[in-house]
Amino acid sequence: MRPRWQLYQGIYIHIPFCVHKCCYCDFASYQIQSPQVMEAYTRRLVEEIRAYEPDLPLSPTATIYFGGGTPSVLPPELLAQIVQALKDRGFWQQPAEATLEANPGTVTLESLRAYRQLGFDRLSMGIQSFQPGELALMGRIHTAEEAAEAVQLAREAGFARISGDLIYGYPTQTLAGVQDSLQKLIATGVDHISVYGLTVEEGTQLERQLAKGQLSLPPDEAVDAMYDYLMDALPQAGYQRYEIANFAWPGQESLHNQVYWHYLPYMAFGCGACRFNGKRRETSPAGIREYIEGKPLEVETLTPEIRREELVFMSLRTRQGLNLTEFQERKGTAFFPFYETAWEECQSRGWLEQEGDNIHLTPQGMRFGNLAFETFLTVPPEAKKEKNI
Ligand code: SF4
Structure with missing residues (x-):
């Protein structure tokens, strides 16, 4: 299955x-x-x-x-x-x-x-x-x-x-x-x-x-x-x-x-709608006329690094947080050696904690969500997307 x-x-x-x-x-x-x-x-x-x-x-x-x-x-x-x-x-x-x-x-x-x-x-x-x-x-x-x-x-x-x-x-x-x-x-x-x-x-x-x-x-x-x-x-x-x-x-x-939030694939239809198959995002034109005329979708192929980063950010938005076993299965690498520095920094600020096999934001971490996410940024912005239309 x-x-x-x-x-x-x-x-x-x-x-x-x-x-x-x-x-x-x-x-x-x-x-x-x-x-x-x-x-x-x-x-x-x-x-x-x-x-x-x-x-x-x-x-x-x-x-x-x-x-x-x-x-x-x-x-x-x-x-x-x-x-x-x-x-x-x-x-x-x-x-x-x-x-x-x-x-x-x-x-x-x-x-x-x-x-x-x-x-x-x-x-x-x-x-x-x-x-x-x-x-x-x-x-x-x-x-x-x-x-x-x-x-x-x-x-x-x-x-x-x-x-x-x-x-x-x-x-x-x-x-x-x-x-x-x-x-x-x-x-x-x-x-x-x-x-x-x-x-x-x-x-x-x-x-x-x-x-x-x-x-x-x-x-x-x-x-x-x-x-x-x-x-x-x-x-x-x-x-x-x-x-x-x-x-x-x-x-x-x-x-x-x-x-x-769990970074799972979804279909999407309609103007401005964005679908995601786990590797690629496709977005329809935002304008109603362009959409009705059948103008092409914008296709964004996400690099493995970006997908890894987005999986972390999206999962950490939730109370349940990121499941470490699932991270390893999806990304083929263990979380901790990879994100050790970010983890230590967030922990020292009281933003992240581990509960069993999950890591999640504390209430304080949720308050400063974006700052906590920034510590996990490893990919320079210019390397984020390969876009083709
Ligand atoms: S214009 Fe108002 S009602 Fe329409 S989508 Fe925006 S927030 Fe919602």
């Missing part, structure tokens, strides 16, 4: 449409709701799924994830065509999990029931905040009340597994606001919570607002206090941290995201 890293373990489908572009967002997402464009995009996506010849076998329990953009903007009948294409190809067998990302401002009881009937069993709701002023400033299309109501409707429609996201560190945000948002999100009864520290991405409206001095970021001490609060309050409420930014009730961790 093939080991898990030689099978496709997940399938990602990208739906790039949004009702409104949020100020902080740099995803391949576009403020488009034209039925013609959505239909043309769905046709192309179905074509891509039908034509794709996988170079590795697919695990029968491979997870499914429809992300975006806002998949819940696509009418259920178009979503159904994509699901059918996956089923026809044998790509949707008995998925261990089938998640749909949804924006609370775009769902109704009827649409949520339709998603359940299509076979989705998990919803990931982009909520971000329960403070009206913050939601407006972020450019979100829903109110705090609509967010709470969407979770209740999802439950009524039969979704037992629901995740909610929050952002912290946004301009005007205060510790009291973050505390209130988290308590309101917990009160909805979601079983999974992601908390993201704001990153100001290039080319976003937020970046321009900050550059013009229209907004300013909260001071570092305030952001640190928000982080400390979240890291204490989530476990106290029963959500266990299983990745740097992700918390879940026991057993409700996202299986699909763990495919990425």
Whole structure:
């Protein structure tokens, strides 16, 4: 039997449409709701799924994830065509999990029931905040009340597994606001919570607002206090941290995201979608028009050194960390002699520890995740990729 890293373990489908572009967002997402464009995009996506010849076998329990953009903007009948294409190809067998990302401002009881009937069993709701002023400033299309109501409707429609996201560190945000948002999100009864520290991405409206001095970021001490609060309050409420930014009730961790963090192969379809077979990444053009026109994928062949490094970084994002036996099996070399210096440095700073056959970040290491990862960098940036298009 093939080991898990030689099978496709997940399938990602990208739906790039949004009702409104949020100020902080740099995803391949576009403020488009034209039925013609959505239909043309769905046709192309179905074509891509039908034509794709996988170079590795697919695990029968491979997870499914429809992300975006806002998949819940696509009418259920178009979503159904994509699901059918996956089923026809044998790509949707008995998925261990089938998640749909949804924006609370775009769902109704009827649409949520339709998603359940299509076979989705998990919803990931982009909520971000329960403070009206913050939601407006972020450019979100829903109110705090609509967010709470969407979770209740999802439950009524039969979704037992629901995740909610929050952002912290946004301009005007205060510790009291973050505390209130988290308590309101917990009160909805979601079983999974992601908390993201704001990153100001290039080319976003937020970046321009900050550059013009229209907004300013909260001071570092305030952001640190928000982080400390979240890291204490989530476990106290029963959500266990299983990745740097992700918390879940026991057993409700996202299986699909763990495919990425354990550096396992996954297929991906749609504009801007990136697939990975363990050695190579292939990324579709980010623009909807380029994608519909069938412009070529960007192919990135990863050197063995890069793959080794990425396996370490990605695994260390998780609470479970890196399994040393699996590292040796996948890379043909033992971890310790190879990364001895980095290991010693991280240990002396209290960032990493060993538990049985796994090494993982400590809570302090998770706080300084990127600095800890830097100590493992052995490959100079210019040697990282051999790109060919
Ligand atoms: S809804 Fe999500 S994908 Fe769409 S613009 Fe907002 S953050 Fe980006």
